[in-house]
Amino acid sequence: MTHNADIRTGGCLCGAVRFTTKGPVREVVACHCGQCRRQTGLYHAATSIPNDRLSVEGGEAIRWYRTSDHARRGFCSPCGSALFWSPDEGDFTSVLAGAFDEPSGLKLTAHIFCADKGDFYEITDSLPLYPGSRGGPPAASKP
Numbered sequence: 001m002t003h004n005a006d007i008r009t010g011g012c013l014c015g016a017v018r019f020t021t022k023g024p025v026r027e028v029v030a031c032h033c034g035q036c037r038r039q040t041g042l043y044h045a046a047t048s049i050p051n052d053r054l055s056v057e058g059g060e061a062i063r064w065y066r067t068s069d070h071a072r073r074g075f076c077s078p079c080g081s082a083l084f085w086s087p088d089e090g091d092f093t094s095v096l097a098g099a100f101d102e103p104s105g106l107k108l109t110a111h112i113f114c115a116d117k118g119d120f121y122e123i124t125d126s127l128p129l130y131p132g133s134r135g136g137p138p139a140a141s142k143p
């Protein structure tokens with residue numbers, strides 16, 4: 001999959017918020033923690049990009065909700081689409097993979113906080129499964 005100068009676009013369900021990423025983005029990681037489950041209804045699959053390579057149009061439609069003492073989550077206030085996760089420290093933003101226009105050229109590579117995953121589904125792919133963050137080796141990976 002080739003991208004025009006590695007430029008990707010995306011936005012929320014209603015179209016009030018549109019964004020553009022320039023250059024390479026991180027591989028997609030699925031977070032199965034309780035916060036992500038409640039916010040998305042399932043899990044939170046996101047890439048990440050330095051802030052200086054992310055531009056946002058319609059930012060006034062974004063509501064920021066603080067979910068911890070070190071991060072907040074941005075969603076579109078008219079339509080409720082989850083879009084961003086932004087740490088207070090650090091110069092990057094996580095962007096929800098499902099918000100990108102297709103073909104996204106993105107790829108899911110790992111599952112994190114699997115110990116907190118919802119009890120109503122199973123993770124059935126063969127990607128690495130981390131019980132918490134990606135600080136250590138994965139606990140398991142399906143054959």
Ligand SMILES: [Zn+2]
Binds near residue numbers: 077
């Ligand atoms: Zn919207």
Ligand SMILES: [Zn+2]
Binds near residue numbers: 032035036037044
């Ligand atoms: Zn999470």
